[in-house]
Amino acid sequence: MNNKALDGKTVIVRLEIDSGTNFSSVVSAIEAAGGDMIAIDVIQTGKGSTTRDLTVKVKDTGTTELLGKTLGQLPGIRVINTSDRTFLLHLGGKITVQPKTAIHNRDDLSRVYTPEVARVCTAIHEDPSKAFTLTIKRNMVAVVSDGSAVLGLGNIGPEAAMPVMEGKAMLFKQFADVDAFPICLDTQDTEEIIRTVKAIAPAFGGINLEDISSPRCFEIEERLREELNIPVFHDDQHGTAVVLYAGLLNALRLTGKSIEDARIVVCGIGAAGTACTKMLLAGGARNVLGVDRDGILTADRDYAHPMWNWYAANTNPGRISGSLADAVAGADVFIGLSAGGILKREMVLTMNEQPIVFAMANPEPEIRPEQAEDIVAVIATGRSDYPNQINNVLCFPGIFRGALDCRATTINEEMKLAAAEAIASTVGEDELSRSYIIPSVFNAKVVEEVRRRVVQAARDSGVARRNPRE
Ligand SMILES: NC(=O)C1=CN([C@@H]2O[C@H](COP(=O)(O)OP(=O)(O)OC[C@H]3O[C@@H](n4cnc5c(N)ncnc54)[C@H](O)[C@@H]3O)[C@@H](O)[C@H]2O)C=CC1
Ligand SMILES: CC(=O)C(=O)O
Ligand SMILES: [Mg+2]
Incomplete structure (x- = not known):
């Protein structure tokens, strides 16, 4: 690296x-x-x-x-x-826990704590749904990682994952006023992670899974979604897919290409690459090629990784095989969710006219903008220090704000699509340019618009448990 x-x-x-x-x-x-x-x-x-x-x-x-x-x-x-x-x-970490009120005297003490607090406990015992109104559950999300796929740094373990998870918690709070707490687990065993997350769930209104490597991340998320009645969202899959889709809609609009006809190469068929592909297919893409370390995924091969067999069967209609260079030749779009520096300028030169390059690996993109900006129509990265930051931070604060506000039981496909459309729509027709296909994370309209459309989608799809006041 x-x-x-x-x-x-x-x-x-x-x-x-x-x-x-x-x-x-x-x-x-x-x-x-x-x-x-x-x-x-x-x-x-x-x-x-x-x-x-x-x-x-x-x-x-x-x-x-x-x-x-x-x-x-x-x-x-x-x-x-x-x-x-x-x-x-x-130094000392990036977040802190702060009480909402001060305890000035014995009267305050007996209300926040014993004996008065017992009445509140009893009320929740009699009606567990009151945990949403009488505890931090209403606004609290657990950011859970096992440290197995931290950014593009790989399996660096739970302690080393903490700075990223604390950062996610900061972003939740600053952008959407969601309280979030980082929880890095000292296990990479699928069953133990599922059991542990279920055991801590009573304190949380939502679970944001983060930087858990594939293929374990798929089963962990699926099982937790089935077994918990609060939203469980694997950010690297769905947050990334939502933002990628929003950015791609705008880049295609700018270049006059259509998602149906574009040849799209997705490099890195892990958590993020798989989810992004599913969203592209749902959006109408017909010519997607997946590439991982061993080259292009094709239905002519049998993979040990079950998701790759699904992937090969649902992409690569021409059953092309070969390397990343073979995949990229003639492609309209490159989406990188793999590792830094693997896309070479010479490969970009072989792409179709008006190429779109989304080099989203963090912290080091597949290609740096300065190496390709003169030969592409649009280039985006996951980083904050270049224009066009395609990063899941544009999604997870707003999507959880909406889900918590309407007390959704889950975050479903309708809510994700609504979030993608909300993000894409905040770039106006007159603003769209090669260096502005996606709004800035500091654009306050993003969270508000994502929240609004996500609440509506949750209500329309029947997963909202309450109608929030606007
Ligand atoms: N910009 C954004 O919002 C996001 C960026 N990412 C980035 O995407 C990358 C992947 O993240 P995850 O999907 O969570 O990890 P993952 O570990 O689930 O998947 C990574 C995949 O990339 C493949 N890969 C690694 N090196 C490769 C190479 N040289 N050529 C082809 N394939 C290669 C791996 O075999 C694996 O299948 C990371 O760099 C991460 O930081 C992930 C989520 C969001
Ligand atoms: C942005 C993010 O979640 C990642 O790179 O893993
Ligand atoms: Mg991540």
Whole structure:
């Protein structure tokens, strides 16, 4: 994986500098290592030394490492630590739990806690549906991962998955005022995950499964959907599919292509790639080719992965076989949900006229926009630092806001389609351009419109348990 993708761009180096040391040697060492000093803060001054934080712009991880080494070799200087701004932002985690009211006196205490709280417990015992009105269940979603497919980083385990899940919880709160709590499980056993999620479900109004690898993710989601009466949504499958579909509708509109006639290559037939394909087929696509590590999936082969047999039977009508390069030649659309850097410029050059490239692997896309933007009609990635961010963050806050507001028992196909149409519709005809096929995550209209249409779809399809006030 490319380390540049993980780099913080600015690092803070804390130095202890002996009195009498010439500071210009520090500045020269930073420049020699390829850094650019942009600020100095004095943290502490003592008789024999001063502690300073230097904020330095760096090009990549290599520069950061060289910086620490070079400065550490200077006489009279000790490097206390080097931390980039991203790491500083993660110190102690990114979220907290806060009470809604303060406890000022014994009267407050006896109402929030014992003895008065017992009356509320009894009321819920008599009518369990009151958990929705009298507990955090009404607005609380569990973000559950087993750390097995974290972004494109792979099976890095539950502790390492936490920063992503905390990030998802932040996005839920900021964009849709949904309270969400990250739960990273120390098991990758399908049955144990199902049992554990069912056991914690009473506290939650919805379950957002995240970064669980395929094929286990399919069974886990299916079983939990059957066995729980709250929405269970595997974000990497359905959140991604909803946003992909919205972006593709607009990119096709811009290029004058039709979904029925477009040759669409989906690379990475895992959780996201499979769900995106299902949505494309439901939307009318007739010429989809799936590609994974062993090449194009074809019905001429038998796969150990049961979903791939389904996939091969429902795509690739011409039973083409071959590599990613073979699949991409003559294609109208490339959708990458696989691994960074695997789509080469030479391959893009073989695509049909006005090619559409959605390189959605995170953190490193299948191809960087700067490598292809001059030869494509539209390019999108999953990242926040390029235009056209096709990322499930455009979907999951609004779809859960809608589902919680109408107390939906599930999130069904009708609600997903409504969410996709809502996202696509927030880009007006006069706004649509090659660098604006999908709204920004900061466009407040997105969550509101997704919520509104999702509530309507839930009501129309009979899964809403209440009619929310507008
Ligand atoms: N932009 C977005 O909103 C989203 C992006 N993603 C990204 O998509 C990627 C896949 O995520 P999931 O489907 O959740 O993971 P997954 O582990 O379920 O599936 C990944 C699939 O990609 C295949 N793959 C890996 N390297 C490949 C290669 N060199 N050539 C062809 N296929 C290859 C794997 O064999 C596997 O089938 C990740 O990078 C993830 O960050 C996932 C969800 C949302
Ligand atoms: C965006 C996201 O959920 C992923 O890359 O896994
Ligand atoms: Mg994910």
